[in-house]
């Protein structure tokens with residue numbers, strides 16, 4: 707997908723709790739999503755009030771820099787996503803170095819790979835941020851996406867306890 711940094715800021719922890727999947731939070735997400743769609747992009751990347759990367763409007767974000775896979779902490783305004791948690795487990799099981807760490811806007815522009823994840827989105831790769839090309843689909847994104855798709859369909863015994871139907 708093609709993403710745009712939103713002009714809408716992810717709300718601060720003392721305004722609405724961004725870590726929670728609450729209905730009210732989606733006004734903020736909707737404003738950002740509609741802005742991105744009207745500008746011809748697929749998704750918006752939202753920054754926290756301090757300018758650090760928070761997440762997308764309906765997905766958590768992962769950025770590969772110097773071979774490490776980074777995802778923003780809850781303190782940066784990320785939702786505590788169950789897919790984010792699953793992806794971190796899968797990525798570590800695949801042998802990747804995964805860290806929860808702050809991500810600056812400039813990290814996005816020079817990322818080796820970027821992908822987003824969520825229950826609805828599953829794992830999706832980002833091919834542009836603000837019209838700057840990102841290598842896509844990157845090898846780590848491909849490996850994680852493939853493993854995630856198998857896991858959530860109950861096709862990998864290692865993660866079958868995650869799936870109601872596979873029990």
Ligand SMILES: Cc1ncc(COP(=O)(O)O)c(C=O)c1O
Pocket residue numbers: 727735761762763764765766785786787788789790823824825826
């Ligand atoms: C703002 C936001 N961030 C992240 C996510 C991903 O969360 P989960 O993996 O729990 O679906 C969602 C999903 O709805 C979301 O709305």
